[in-house]
Amino acid sequence: MHLILLGPPGTGKGTQAKVIAERLGIAHIATGDLFREAVKHGTELGKQVGAYMERGDLVPDELTIATLLERMQRPDAAGGAIFDGFPRTFQQAQALDEALAVRNTPAGAALLITASDDEIVRRLSGRWLCPACGAIFHEASQPPKKQGECDNCGSELTQREDDKPDVVRNRLERQRPPDEMLEHYRQQGKLVEIDGARDVDAVTRDLLAAIETAAADTDKRT
Ligand SMILES: [Zn+2]
Structure with a gap:
């Protein structure tokens, strides 16, 4: 089964992707990691990807998809994969659809983890660091005993x-999955929204239930 995991930053998408991949025995394909790995191993695609990254340019969709397809050849992806970090746009979603259709492995579901802007900003923006000892605090989950001062x-x-x-809000604006792409998956009947403003285990449970439903629907269609 091939799955697409979508969601704005701060919804724990990467963590969920990893857990789901382990539970289902499929590959977790995170585009960012994949690029870094390809560059490190100096593969032909890696060299091309590296050239874009060095210039600070976006890696073109075609090259990203070629890298994804190459990754999907590896044994751990034989039973499927969960895509994390791609697609980000409507065009990328279409291109991925085409690539998966050619391999006869269409995506079974596009899972969208949702959370309100305020919740995301609260999660992502409350981090404080101690420059002296490296301790990390968080306003919401792990506040220092005295505001603005390291406990240690x-x-x-x-x-x-x-x-x-402000910086988080700005980034959120740019990284939120675009409506056009969500609509694309909605029209295919593949979009499932999962409320991400809950604890990690509750979100995992709902994701797995949604995947099971999607798998049953796919079996019915084929
Ligand atoms: Zn300190």
Whole structure:
């Protein structure tokens, strides 16, 4: 079974993808990891990908798909894969559909983990670091005993630029799955929305249930 996992940053998508891959015995294919690995191993595709990354350019869709297809040849992907980080656009979704159709392994479901903007900003923006001892705190889940001060060494805590609420909001705006792409999967009857504003296990449970339903539907169609 091939699955697509979608969701804005801060919904625990990567964690869920890993858990689901393990439970179902399929490959977890995260585009970011895949690119870094291809570059490291110096494969032909890796060299091409590396050239784009060095320039700070986006890797073109065709090249991304070629890299995905190459990855899907490996034994651990024989039973299927869950895609994490791709597609990000309507065009990419169409291209992936075509590539999977050629292999006769269409995606069984597009699982969208949802959370409100406020929830995501709360999760992603509350991180504070201690520059002296490296301790990490979080306003919501692990606040320091005294605001702005390290529990361990008493140093003044700092916040990375990336962890500031405005920067998070901005990034969220750019990384939210576009409506056009969601509509594409909705029209195929493959989009399943899972409420991500709950604990990790509850989200995993719902994802697995949705996958089971999708698998049953696929069996009925074929
Ligand atoms: Zn400290």
